[in-house]
Amino acid sequence: MEGVRRWSVVLALACFGTALPLQANQLKVGVSGSAPFVIKNGEQISGISLEIWRRVAEDNNLSYDLIPQPTPKAGIEAVDEGVIDVLVGPISITSRRLAIAGIDFTQPYFLSKEGILLPLKAPSLFSRLGVFFGWAVISSMLVLITVLLVVGSLVWLAERRTNSEQFPRDWLPGISSGMWFALVTLTTVGYGDKAPITRTGRGITGAWMVISLIAVSSLTASLASAFTLFLSGTTEVAIDSPQQLIGRRVAVVKGTDGMELAENREMRVVPAPSLDSAVQLVLDRKADALIFDRHSLRYHLKQNPDIAVRIAPFTLADETYGFVLTPNSELRTRLGVSILKLQQSGGAEAIADKFLD
CATH class of the missing domain: 1.10.287.70 (Helix Hairpins)
Structure with a gap:
């Protein structure tokens, strides 16, 4: 009888030990991206990506710490190296990123488009x-x-x-x-x-x-x-189609998928460390256009209505955003199910509308 009790205790501890990592371990969650997906206000971080992540984490009873990452590329490398467990933000699911052996993506949580920002400035006599x-x-x-x-x-x-x-x-x-x-x-x-x-x-x-x-x-x-x-007073060629960007100087934010898109389409890449500096390149005529997420561009213009730029009427590509984690992670299925439940219930759309309206 005493032997049966001993084995019962051992089995219980073994089962509890296998369940412990998902319930009690503190996940290291990296955060990277621009508003309205990642909005930093002092120590507080909010935005579309953060709100969706919080709902998904709550649905799975996950405990986590947020760790800011300088760029999406740096965050992906951190996941690949095992420094963080998950990367949250407007991280595009691209073929080049999927080819990285050390990372994987969840079910897409947001559909977006890659937009173009153009200067709106009186041309010089020259x-x-x-x-x-x-x-x-x-x-x-x-x-x-x-x-x-x-x-x-x-x-x-x-x-x-x-x-x-x-x-x-x-x-x-x-x-x-x-x-x-x-x-x-x-x-x-x-x-x-x-x-x-x-x-x-x-x-x-x-x-x-x-x-x-x-x-x-x-x-x-x-x-x-x-x-x-x-x-x-119109300049030589008004950019009104993606084909007219070939060979042009195009500003992109370092570490974003805009660099990959510009290189694939034979544009002359002008890198910038942030969205603000990339916009300034366009204002200073050091770049003919800027490639960035269309929702982020709209949000930026809403916050800065006086800058002399405009969003082009066309887009370059459709994008899907997902959370980045390690391959074969046991979180992948659980997070994917929660994302789909949130989308089907209209919760994801309601979160996006709260920041985009």
């Missing part, structure tokens, strides 16, 4: 003059010069033997005369100082008269567009 050096105008001029060279050369070849007075035999003055004749014909000025007399020369000229109607229309449209932009 930037306004820049419209005349845009690709549309330059390409039209290059095409025009090339066509004048070709037509002038053909007319010179046709006329140089029988009409050398107007189109000299030497190639440089001869082609120059041919290009002058082609330009006069193009503009319909009709000076009459030069005119072809051979059948071939007249045939080339007739064809050029018809083609020049199209050339004049194209050139006129490009110049008219440039003058319109100049007089309206």
Whole structure:
């Protein structure tokens, strides 16, 4: 009988010992991100991510300490190295992060979009003059010069033997005369100082008269567009699509997934330590745009309504935010179930609306 009691006590202690870590152990929870997901007010930390985490932790009777992390990247590295158990914040679930062997993600708790912040500032005289050096105008001029060279050369070849007075035999003055004749014909000025007399020369000229109607229309449209932009004070190219960001200087906050997105889309990355400094890069025209979470940008503009920036009408990518933990963590399923319950009950949406409205 005494032996049975002893074994019962041993089994009870063993069962209690296996359950103890989840109930009594203090979890080390890292926190990183920007408002409205992580809002720091002195010693108090709140925000969408924190409120959802607190509801999920309460549902699982978890005890924890909050440990601020400088950037999401630093927080992910802390989880990977075992320094913290969980990372809370607007942490995007990306392919590059999923490839890290030492971390895993919970069920997504928030769906967001990567937004673009653009400057809203009166352009300088130099930037306004820049419209005349845009690709549309330059390409039209290059095409025009090339066509004048070709037509002038053909007319010179046709006329140089029988009409050398107007189109000299030497190639440089001869082609120059041919290009002058082609330009006069193009503009319909009709000076009459030069005119072809051979059948071939007249045939080339007739064809050029018809083609020049199209050339004049194209050139006129490009110049008219440039003058319109100049007089309206608009800069050379308004960024109104993701494709126009390729090759541009784009500010990103260090340690965020914006860096990965900018690099994948062949943008020129201008790193900044914080959202405030990244916005300042755009204001100082050291960056053409800023990539960041769209909700965070809206919140930032709401808190700073006087800064001369605007949010672009398009987004770069959809994002899903999840909590970061170690692979095969026994918390993963429990947290995922609680997140889904919170979403299905409308609790997650209510938390987001409280900070976004």
